[in-house]
Each structure stands twice: as C-alpha cells, then as structure tokens.
Amino acid sequence: MTSPTHPPLTAGGSTSRTSAAPANGISGLLWLTWRQHRWAILGALLIAAILTGWMAYLAADITALHHQCHDTFCPPYSPQEATLRAPQGPVSVATDLLMVVRYAPLLIGVFIGVPLLAREHEQRTLLLAWSQDVSAVRWLWTKLALLGAFVAALTAVVSAESDHLAHVQSTVAGAGMFTDTLFLESGMLPVAVGVCWFAIGAALGATIRRTLPAALGVILGFVALMQGVQWRYPTLMTPLSVYTHFDQPDTGLLRNALLVKGGYLNGPGQPTNLFDSAGHELDYTTLNRLCPNPDPDANLACLMRNHLQTHTLYQPASRIPVFHLILASGYLGLAVIALAAVWLIVRRTNLSAG
Numbered sequence: 001m002t003s004p005t006h007p008p009l010t011a012g013g014s015t016s017r018t019s020a021a022p023a024n025g026i027s028g029l030l031w032l033t034w035r036q037h038r039w040a041i042l043g044a045l046l047i048a049a050i051l052t053g054w055m056a057y058l059a060a061d062i063t064a065l066h067h068q069c070h071d072t073f074c075p076p077y078s079p080q081e082a083t084l085r086a087p088q089g090p091v092s093v094a095t096d097l098l099m100v101v102r103y104a105p106l107l108i109g110v111f112i113g114v115p116l117l118a119r120e121h122e123q124r125t126l127l128l129a130w131s132q133d134v135s136a137v138r139w140l141w142t143k144l145a146l147l148g149a150f151v152a153a154l155t156a157v158v159s160a161e162s163d164h165l166a167h168v169q170s171t172v173a174g175a176g177m178f179t180d181t182l183f184l185e186s187g188m189l190p191v192a193v194g195v196c197w198f199a200i201g202a203a204l205g206a207t208i209r210r211t212l213p214a215a216l217g218v219i220l221g222f223v224a225l226m227q228g229v230q231w232r233y234p235t236l237m238t239p240l241s242v243y244t245h246f247d248q249p250d251t252g253l254l255r256n257a258l259l260v261k262g263g264y265l266n267g268p269g270q271p272t273n274l275f276d277s278a279g280h281e282l283d284y285t286t287l288n289r290l291c292p293n294p295d296p297d298a299n300l301a302c303l304m305r306n307h308l309q310t311h312t313l314y315q316p317a318s319r320i321p322v323f324h325l326i327l328a329s330g331y332l333g334l335a336v337i338a339l340a341a342v343w344l345i346v347r348r349t350n351l352s353a354g
Helices: 009-024 026-068 079-085 091-114 114-123 124-131 135-171 190-206 212-233 284-290 296-305 317-347
Strands: 240-245 258-261 309-315
Touching: 026 079, 026 091, 026 114, 026 135, 079 091, 079 317, 091 114, 091 135, 091 190, 091 212, 114 135, 114 190, 114 212, 135 190, 135 212, 190 212, 190 317, 212 258, 212 317
Parallel strands: none
Antiparallel strands: 240 309, 258 309
C-alpha cells in the first residue's frame, strides 16, 4: 500500500486550530463585546460627555462670578449673588448634576453589568459561546476586563470633573466638602462605586439569569447600600470634640469639617448642649431664665454675654482623603467578592441548561 503523502489529519487539525486561535481569541471577544454591548457603551459615552461638559461649564461660570466678587462671598443682594442663588442658577444646577454623578453607578450596574450574563441565559447563547475555541472562564474574564476597563476609564473622567465642581461649589457657596452632598462625589470615589456596581450587576445577572429581576436587585441593593453609607460614614473614625464659645471669633477649625453632633436645642425635656464656663450643661429651665427672649439675634447676644459654649463632635477636613480611601476600599472589596461569585457560577454552569 502506498504511504500517504499528506500529514495526518490530527496534526493538520491541530495546526489549523492553533493558527486560528488568535483570530478567534482576544480580537474575536473584543468584537463580540462591542457587538453585544455597543448601545450601552455608546449611551454611556454620550451621557458622560454631556455630564462632564456641563459640569466643566458650570464650574467656569461659578468661578467667573466668584472672581467678580473679588474671590470672596458675594455681597447680599448683589447681581452676582442673585445669579448664584437663583432657583435655576449655577449653584442649584451644579447640585443636581453632582446628584446625577452619585446615582450614575446604578445605571452602570443595570445596563452594563446585568446583561453580561443574564442576557446570555435568556437568549440561550451560552452553549454556542462557550463551546468555541475560547473557554468559558477565558470568555468571562476577557469580557469582564474589557467592560470593567471601559467603566473605570469613563467614571474616572467624570469623577475628575465632579471633584473639580465640588471644590468650586464649596469655595463659592460655603458648602463643606465633608458633607454628603459633596463628599460622595469628590475624590475618585465615584470610580470605585462604578466598578463595584458593574461587578455586582454581573453577579446578580449570573445568579438570577433574568435581566429584569436582576436589574431590580441592583436598584434595591444600590439604594440600601447608599443609605447605609450616608448613615454610617460620619463615624468610620472616632470623631474629635471641641467646645465652641459664642463670644470668641471663629478659628476656622470647623471649616470643611463634618459635624457629627453639635449646635444647641431649646425645648422642654431635651438636652440643650449648652455649657457654662465651668463645663456644666444648662437645662431647659435655666437656659430660659438666662435668655428668655425668643428673638434669635437677642438670644445669640445673650449666649455671648453669659459666656456660654456648645460641645461639638466633628471629623476634621484633614480626614477626607482617609475616609475616601476607606469607602473606596470597601466598594472595591465588594467588587472582588462579586467577581469571585461570578467565576464560581460560570465554572458550575451546566451548558445544556444554557
């Protein structure tokens, strides 16, 4: 029998598969990711461009008005102050845009994270996707890396401009950078939050395997976690304390600080949080005997005349970077847990169940 003149079929098949792998590997997954998520990607780019440009314009507008007031607070009833404080003025609109930045990670989780696996289950395309040259785990990590890098880059650009706008608003409007209206949108915290909810969205999509229920889970989880963060972040570190005297000038110690507990109350059965010079707290009866006038200005003058002081618990502005780091670490830790859950779910997925 004549010996065959062509290489064995297995060798030829192996050579063909090896040469085709690169074409069907990263480049193929890159095209597939774009094909499947192009509308979410384009929509996110459009929203981010509008949001970033609008915030940059407002920051420049507010800064110009601030310069007209000689880089200090604009005088009451001045045209600049009227423009800044108008119901639809730049300060009000800037506050609304910063709130959009806070809730943007929710959209990321719903429209980019959840469909990553939930849509594959609903359309029963996993059998086709995972039976090709690329393994299920490689398919998963490549798509997670591509979409995760896109989310991180996009939110980094938005975060940089929201941080700039938050500092401008703090300077011009006198808002403290440690209050939740500015603190949660400053620094690079929005990047960590965006990556976190992208990963959680993917995990819920892999677990529930239905887009709408998984999206509802993201919404409920986002609202619950956000409320928890707003409630607990002021006490992530032990607050400092200080006694503030009404008859002494402002030292600037509490500027941009987060007030955990302070002020004073003037109601029956309530602690007044007002102390005499010896450090003894005044009760309601004693306070009203000293300062019976209900007029706020007269009452303040009375507090100063009697050398009263109030006790304040606060987080100093110097701790803002530390608090950002703590919260960002927490969000990224949740992202790692979510990604580990996705990996375990994919490894145990029965392809026949698609």
